[in-house]
Amino acid sequence: MKKIASKLLMAIMAISLLTVPAFADTIKVGAILAVTGGASFLGGPEARSLEMIVEEINAKGGINGSKIELIIKDSAASPEKAISFARQLIEEDKVLAIIGPSTSGETMKIKNICQQAKTPLISCGAAEVIVNPVASYVFKTPQKDSFAVKKIFMEMNKMGISKIAVLAGNTGFGKAGKGQLLKLAPEFGIDVVEVEVYDKKSNDLSAVVAKIKSNKDVQAVINWSIVPAQAIVAKNMRQAGWDVPLFQSHGFGNIKYVEAAGAAAEGIIFPAGRLLIAESLPDDNPQKALLMAYKKNYEARYNEPASTFGGHGYDAITILAAAIAEGGNDRAKVRDAIENLKNFPGTGGVFSFSAEDHNGLDIDAFQMMTVKDGKFVAYTGK
């Protein structure tokens, strides 16, 4: 009897020895990002932000004692690769959650896969369709494009602009933006008199600028793209001696495009997250401290300017980390924790998720900005 009891005790001890490390086990987090390829300006900063934040978390001893193991897969913006990586991460690596993909097109391809596998997905894609209709396990961090459109139209109403021309790149982002612009324009009493779509590889648009310039009704131009053509449109307009206001999408929030457009970038008006003007925010802004810290750490570590795109990655991993602190290594609990997250400051805005809103941001997440002396500044009107 005594022998059995001691054996039992030993067995219990052995089991507890085995299970104790399991409590302090690593938590696997997958990420599918376009680190290379055409969308590398999104995926590159996102991946670097994730690596930086995960290292910071692990250096502090992890979340509740568990370290994060980050598995980044480079999709090169290919939806086919995104699909196979999503399956691999869920079935083979058995990750807790997936961050990414960088683009809206890829996200839509894996939305159902993650939903069926009940694996939380926090996308860095901008399009509204990712969270509308809501899939219970799918979230996104970038601001909705409809908010950007509304913000621009509100500014136009203030400026008394009612007839506009729309230019868009033929990417998923450009098409989605063009759709929102055309859909929402009537609500604001704005008449879209010219619409043109250009190839994402376009390297000179002077002919099409001449065409829309010849329409004397046009009071302002909105260009919606995330490709270098944003800089080309600006140059071609100013070279043609055309000085109507040029509005761009939140895709313009990369100082490289300002550098590329040079003097032609001056005065471009666009909505963007506050990361770009972190220094000039008032001290009581809830985002200021984290924006400054993120910007400083990122720029010191990678020797390149922080962009709002990297910020989407930062938001995704910090939201997930907060949810893990709440729900542990359990997919369903983490999902619930994200949905219950309220007033959580990130780079893109202050997130308040709910069962209906899996983006968590409102229209105030955007701030109208302009370019002055080659730098982003808050736009305060004329």
Added chain:
Amino acid sequence: MTTELFIQYLMAGITYGSIYAIVAIGFNIIYNTTGIINFAQGEFVMFGGMIAISLLQYMPLPLAIALSVAITMLIGALIEICFIRWLKAPSVLRMIIITIGISIISREVAVHIWGESIRSLPYFIGNEISSIPVLGARISPQVLWVIAVSALMVVCLGIFFKTTSVGREMRACASNRKAATLCGINTQNMVTLSFVLSAGIGALAGCVMSPITYSQYDMGTGLAIKGFTVAILGGLGSSGGAVAAGLLLGIIEAFSVSVVPLAFQDAISIAILLIILFVRPQGLFGSKEAAGLSEF
């Protein structure tokens, strides 16, 4: 259509057209000596722009451009010496596939050196917003640079091929390689020279157009397709044909914007290429006889 709009389209068309023509001339020079299409021609343009941008940190603009053209010429020579020269009795198909390989390798090398971001040289005169009024229209001074440099290149090449002995040897090699060899011309060196020459003019074009179109590691493919279309349209091997066809295609593209949506601009040039290949395979300005003699 107002005169202003007409001039604006015309100038845009001439700008595109001159760039296409220069790339097409690069195709033609190599085609004439080897009978192959060098699909890495667009990469020479890319290298020209990218190298000049990197060199600009250390030296003034004219020197950076000159050195970049020289370096690209060296790259052209190395490509020929490493990949083409040692082939024994190469078939045309084999050489074309080699040039496609070179083009892919060049892009990969470029993405590792310069990354994926767009870069550009500064405007030679003025800046991004300066423009010159031309008959009511306004054009960037850089457009005049592109047109002038392209015209100058065509004239210089013409003089080089007509009057210098090396130029004549290259032409001899082009019209009949075997006979040229029998006359004591080192045809292999002529092939190398043709790569050097087309790399050089490609690189110069890459520098002049960089302020307008920007330079990026993968810009070569698109240019090669347009340049190839123009070379075929003008008749392979004919420099004059390339200039005429280049301007024609550029102007058609620019004016097409007023009729069809901008998104169809590229479809138009490809449609023209297909029509020409069906209806007049020797090109608009090439003779049927010459087309029949080529190795295709």
